[in-house]
Amino acid sequence: MIHGSLAPVESVSWQSLLSRSITDPEQLLRRLELDPALLAGARAGAADFPLRVPEPFVERMHKSDPNDPLLRQVLPLGEELLEHPDYVLDPLGEQHTNTRAGIIHKYHGRLLLIVSGGCAVNCRYCFRRHFPYGDNNLSTEQWQQALDYIRGDQSIGEVIYSGGDPLAASDKRLAWLTREIAAIPHVRRLRVHTRLPVVIPQRVTSELIDALCGTRLPVVMVLHSNHANEFDAALGNAVLRLRQAGITLLNQTVLLRGVNDSLETLISLSETLGDHGILPYYLHVLDHVKGAQHFHVDDGAAMGLAAEMLARLPGFLVPRLVREVAGETSKTPLPFQTAGTHRLA
Ligand SMILES: *Cc1c(COP(=O)(O)O)cnc(C)c1O
Numbered sequence: 001m002i003h004g005s006l007a008p009v010e011s012v013s014w015q016s017l018l019s020r021s022i023t024d025p026e027q028l029l030r031r032l033e034l035d036p037a038l039l040a041g042a043r044a045g046a047a048d049f050p051l052r053v054p055e056p057f058v059e060r061m062h063k064s065d066p067n068d069p070l071l072r073q074v075l076p077l078g079e080e081l082l083e084h085p086d087y088v089l090d091p092l093g094e095q096h097t098n099t100r101a102g103i104i105h106k107y108h109g110r111l112l113l114i115v116s117g118g119c120a121v122n123c124r125y126c127f128r129r130h131f132p133y134g135d136n137n138l139s140t141e142q143w144q145q146a147l148d149y150i151r152g153d154q155s156i157g158e159v160i161y162s163g164g165d166p167l168a169a170s171d172k173r174l175a176w177l178t179r180e181i182a183a184i185p186h187v188r189r190l191r192v193h194t195r196l197p198v199v200i201p202q203r204v205t206s207e208l209i210d211a212l213c214g215t216r217l218p219v220v221m222v223l224h225s226n227h228a229n230e231f232d233a234a235l236g237n238a239v240l241r242l243r244q245a246g247i248t249l250l251n252q253t254v255l256l257r258g259v260n261d262s263l264e265t266l267i268s269l270s271e272t273l274g275d276h277g278i279l280p281y282y283l284h285v286l287d288h289v290k291g292a293q294h295f296h297v298d299d300g301a302a303m304g305l306a307a308e309m310l311a312r313l314p315g316f317l318v319p320r321l322v323r324e325v326a327g328e329t330s331k332t333p334l335p336f337q338t339a340g341t342h343r344l345a
């Protein structure tokens with residue numbers, strides 16, 4: 001805990017943990033006993049995209065280690081301001097797809113709903129750094145239009161709650177939305193993509209579980225965890241409750257230089273996910289977002305890591321290595337490469 005005057009994290013609501021997030025680079029450096037020389041770069045990076053990290057996530061970082069893999073995901077750096085011709089504001093062209101408020105419908109059968117523009121954490125590698133959607137929800141009329149769109153398209157079998165982070169929305173809002181969607185006969189599944197339980201495990205309340213699981217729809221939750229160190233007892237407990245509620249748990253990871261771009265780190269993440277009953281789903285190569293170039297791992301190295309994981313892990317703990325390509329009908333798998341052997345010849 002930061003100071004003795006605060007109540008223990010376990011007894012604090014997720015909303016107050018969220019509002020107490022660290023946003024001042026100097027406070028984060030002090031909290032983690034880091035070199036004050038990092039401050040100038042952190043301030044410069046934060047001027048472009050603010051620092052934001054909740055205390056329960058900070059608790060899992062190691063003190064005095066500027067290379068801590070959790071810290072690297074959230075600490076602003078001066079390098080973020082370097083210009084690179086391949087790194088752009090909107091690498092996926094989503095500004096243009098998002099013509100109807102709150103909806104991104106790019107893939108067959110699946111519709112993505114921007115349930116909340118807000119996130120609990122500002123990840124330095126995220127495209128959201130250039131489009132802070134704000135923390136506003138859609139208006140009632142816009143929600144009705146989004147629901148009408150789903151009602152009007154029989155091919156939509158799956159609705160995906162996305163954001164920002166959809167779990168930044170209230171349990172009441174999620175309960176209402178889920179009931180409305182479950183009342184549409186052709187929708188068969190609900191999927192939730194979220195990083196919130198990873199950074200604030202206290203977000204997994206019984207009200208949330210009731211909101212998501214209270215209808216006929218099977219629920220799949222795709223967590224966004226990038227490193228095994230993100231799993232502590234609180235997250236383990238939250239995950240257990242989600243599983244006990246019958247939610248299918250998957251995980252997606254972004255491959256990030258200096259965070260998880262080694263074989264041992266990726267294997268440890270997959271094994272840890274397996275320990276918690278979570279299946280690795282996707283390993284994404286980085287979107288070429290301006291300001292994130294220092295996280296870049298080249299394709300050859302990424303494919304080599306994927307091949308080596310396959311050689312070391314059961315198949316169901318190997319995520320699919322993919323990239324998002326604007327205009328494609330699905331995520332695009334990177335071509336397979338064998339792990340230094342020539343067994344395919
Ligand atoms: C990634 C994504 C999906 C889901 O794709 P899956 O391959 O089914 O996980 C759906 N819609 C959009 C717009 C996406 O970017």
Ligand code: SF4
Binds near residue numbers: 122123164
């Ligand atoms: S959308 Fe996901 S990756 Fe981006 S800032 Fe929010 S939690 Fe992080």
